[in-house]
Amino acid sequence: MMKLKSPPVNSLSLELLTEFAISLEKLENNRACRGVIITSSVPKIFSSGLDITEMCGKSMEHYTEFWRAVQEIWLRVYSSSMVTVAAVNGSSPAGGCLIALSCDYRIMAENPKFSIGLNEAQLGIVAPFWFKDTFVNVVGHRIAERSLQLGSLHSAPEAHKLGLVDELVPEEKLMEKAAAVMAQWLALPDHARQLTKTMMRKPVVDRLVAHREEDIKNFVTFISKESIQKSLRMYMEMLKKRKS
Numbered sequence: 009m010m011k012l013k014s015p016p017v018n019s020l021s022l023e024l025l026t027e028f029a030i031s032l033e034k035l036e037n038n039r040a041c042r043g044v045i046i047t048s049s050v051p052k053i054f055s056s057g058l059d060i061t062e063m064c065g066k067s068m069e070h071y072t073e074f075w076r077a078v079q080e081i082w083l084r085v086y087s088s089s090m091v092t093v094a095a096v097n098g099s100s101p102a103g104g105c106l107i108a109l110s111c112d113y114r115i116m117a118e119n120p121k122f123s124i125g126l127n128e129a130q131l132g133i134v135a136p137f138w139f140k141d142t143f144v145n146v147v148g149h150r151i152a153e154r155s156l157q158l159g160s161l162h163s164a165p166e167a168h169k170l171g172l173v174d175e176l177v178p179e180e181k182l183m184e185k186a187a188a189v190m191a192q193w194l195a196l197p198d199h200a201r202q203l204t205k206t207m208m209r210k211p212v213v214d215r216l217v218a219h220r221e222e223d224i225k226n227f228v229t230f231i232s233k234e235s236i237q238k239s240l241r242m243y244m245e246m247l248k249k250r251k252s
């Protein structure tokens with residue numbers, strides 16, 4: 009099991025992304041490890057998505073390093089040879105949703121206050137093509153398009169209805185259910201499951217691998233724009249105001 013632990017809200021900072029990638033690599037290289045459940049040790053939050061402070065007021069070099077780390081974590085989770093189950097035990101916007109979408113199966117706590125989705129448009133930013141491709145592969149083109157254009161965050165019941173999560177279970181049963189799902193998936197021979205997963209996911213993975221440097225350049229150019237920086241600052245202010 010891998011538990012995201014970066015209070016208060018599990019923002020995906022460069023440091024957390026780097027630790028996450030190292031832990032995944034260790035598991036991937038351990039032949040005895042055939043599956044991983046990804047969850048959070050922060051109450052009510054799976055992950056608040058990418059750490060917005062990493063994308064605000066920093067240098068081009070920093071944005072480059074940060075985006076490479078974001079790409080890396082997606083490539084590792086999405087193309088993992090292990091069975092990956094997301095036990096979504098709290099809200100999961102944007103980058104947090106991407107982590108869950110990249111797993112093989114998603115189980116969410118059935119709490120209507122928890123929400124999940126790719127809400128980038130609400131921040132005035134655009135989900136990159138590989139976020140979009142991952143989303144389309146889970147929910148289909150029409151639902152993904154509407155949800156992305158509106159930057160929707162869906163309540164747990166809504167997310168289940170849309171197919172964004174596979175199952176809802178009472179909060180106290182979440183880990184038990186995740187373990188049962190893992191056992192079901194691990195009952196199959198690894199090679200057949202792994203080859204099938206590669207067949208389904210390879211075109212999307214290959215697309216980023218082929219355009220990785222271009223994607224970093226696009227991100228750095230986009231995020232460095234003063235209008236985008238202003239949107240992000242306003243969003244952070246809104247988060248702080250909402251609190252007080």
Ligand SMILES: CCCCC/C=C\C/C=C\C/C=C/C(=O)SCCNC(=O)CCNC(=O)[C@H](O)C(C)(C)COP(=O)(O)OP(=O)(O)OC[C@H]1O[C@@H](n2cnc3c(N)ncnc32)[C@H](O)[C@@H]1OP(=O)(O)O
Pocket residue numbers: 016017019053055056057058059060061099101102103104127128131133134135136226227230231244247248251
């Ligand atoms: C055309 C070319 C395109 C190329 C591509 C270009 C661009 C794409 C770039 C990026 C994609 C972006 C992906 C992302 O993931 S962006 C992040 C999106 N995340 C969110 O919108 C979530 C925001 N947070 C919340 O809604 C809430 O915090 C919460 C998660 C629901 C939790 O609520 P709660 O009430 O429990 O906590 P607080 O709101 O009080 O938050 C506590 C504390 O944390 C700070 N914080 C929250 N989220 C983040 C974050 N994502 N990054 C950094 N900091 C965050 C919040 O401000 C509070 O701070 P404080 O100092 O006030 O304690």
